[in-house]
Amino acid sequence: MATDGNCSLEFFPPKSSAGLDKLLKKTLPALSALNPEYCSVTYGAGGATRDTTVDTVTAILELGYDVAPHLSFGSDDHAVVESLIRGYRDKGVSRLVALRGDLPSGVGSEQPLLHASELVTFIRQTTGDHFDIAVAAYPEIHPEAPGYERDIHFLKEKLNAGANAAVTQYFYNVESYFYFVDRCMSAGITQPIHPGIMPITNFASLQRFSAACGAEIPRWITARMADFADDRESAYAFGIEVVAQLCATLMESGAPPIHFYTMNQAEPVCTIARQLGLVKGGNGYAGDPALHQSVA
Numbered sequence: 183m184a185t186d187g188n189c190s191l192e193f194f195p196p197k198s199s200a201g202l203d204k205l206l207k208k209t210l211p212a213l214s215a216l217n218p219e220y221c222s223v224t225y226g227a228g229g230a231t232r233d234t235t236v237d238t239v240t241a242i243l244e245l246g247y248d249v250a251p252h253l254s255f256g257s258d259d260h261a262v263v264e265s266l267i268r269g270y271r272d273k274g275v276s277r278l279v280a281l282r283g284d285l286p287s288g289v290g291s292e293q294p295l296l297h298a299s300e301l302v303t304f305i306r307q308t309t310g311d312h313f314d315i316a317v318a319a320y321p322e323i324h325p326e327a328p329g330y331e332r333d334i335h336f337l338k339e340k341l342n343a344g345a346n347a348a349v350t351q352y353f354y355n356v357e358s359y360f361y362f363v364d365r366c367m368s369a370g371i372t373q374p375i376h377p378g379i380m381p382i383t384n385f386a387s388l389q390r391f392s393a394a395c396g397a398e399i400p401r402w403i404t405a406r407m408a409d410f411a412d413d414r415e416s417a418y419a420f421g422i423e424v425v426a427q428l429c430a431t432l433m434e435s436g437a438p439p440i441h442f443y444t445m446n447q448a449e450p451v452c453t454i455a456r457q458l459g460l461v462k463g464g465n466g467y468a469g470d471p472a473l474h475q476s477v478a
């Protein structure tokens with residue numbers, strides 16, 4: 183994966199046309215000050231956002247950004263996924279993020295989900311070297327992994343299947359990332375492992391999501407957040423300070439460009455980027471108060 187830009191930015195496909203409008207006309211223009219290498223667009227569990235992901239990818243592409251759609255087999259057969267892959271290629275998309283994905287909550291399946299390595303193989307079989315493919319990596323280990331070294335073994339398997347880079351699950355323990363990268367290198371992985379960074383905005387929902395995806399929130403952060411109780415402004419400022427420091431440590435260490443989980447909000451990432459000096463001139467933020475509210 184080329185590393186010309188400062189970072190990459192992840193968005194989810196908005197559910198409404200108002201949400202898409204806001205993403206295209208406010209959020210993205212504000213974030214463009216970061217000079218992103220590419221924007222990625224998530225794919226709902228089990229293919230739940232198939233159409234909205236394609237629509238969002240197409241709209242961002244038309245604005246001139248490099249876009250990486252996320253993709254998984256979910257419960258779809260190979261023909262459906264092949265048509266999505268070929269459709270993206272025909273639109274001029276040159277990147278994909280290949281995942282196993284999860285099932286939508288509460289939905290069981292008799293068929294096991296196909297692993298990301300199988301999707302990488304399938305993409306290479308159908309479209310050769312056309313796509314630059316990224317896969318997911320877990321510095322604190324995927325919750326279903328049979329063990330630390332086994333998870334790295336499976337990461338290596340999907341990279342060996344033809345992926346160009348990995349992007350990590352978010353983390354707040356920087357040592358977990360450094361140790362993980364070290365172990366990956368010892369295992370013979372040579373592709374870049376981009377740190378995935380999630381700004382801390384809504385702490386209660388971050389706690390719920392982190393419990394489900396196996397990302398640890400350090401006790402000291404939880405304790406400090408508890409001090410702020412209903413003081414949302416101080417909690418927000420503390421969240422920015424913690425994540426900006428995390429990013430600064432990563433950048434000083436020479437980590438590959440950061441992948442920001444934007445949650446479709448411009449302000450937190452812009453504020454962090456400004457503190458990191460990733461935004462030259464101005465404050466890197468359009469300053470529209472509407473950007474504080476997330477429109478789904």
Ligand code: FAD
Pocket residue numbers: 223224225226227228252253279280281282283284296297298299317318319324325326327328332333336340349350351352378
């Ligand atoms: P895999 O690489 O297939 O691994 C899943 C588990 O199986 C791991 O525990 C691994 O150790 C194990 N494993 C791998 N290969 C084998 C094998 N051959 N045999 C046995 N075990 C194996 N989810 C979404 O629904 N939509 C998204 O858009 C999305 N985007 C994401 C982006 C990033 C950067 C990250 C880090 C995660 C994203 N996720 C997304 C979440 C992801 O789908 C889940 O974490 C999912 O549970 C695992 O996906 P994976 O691609 O890592 O799976």
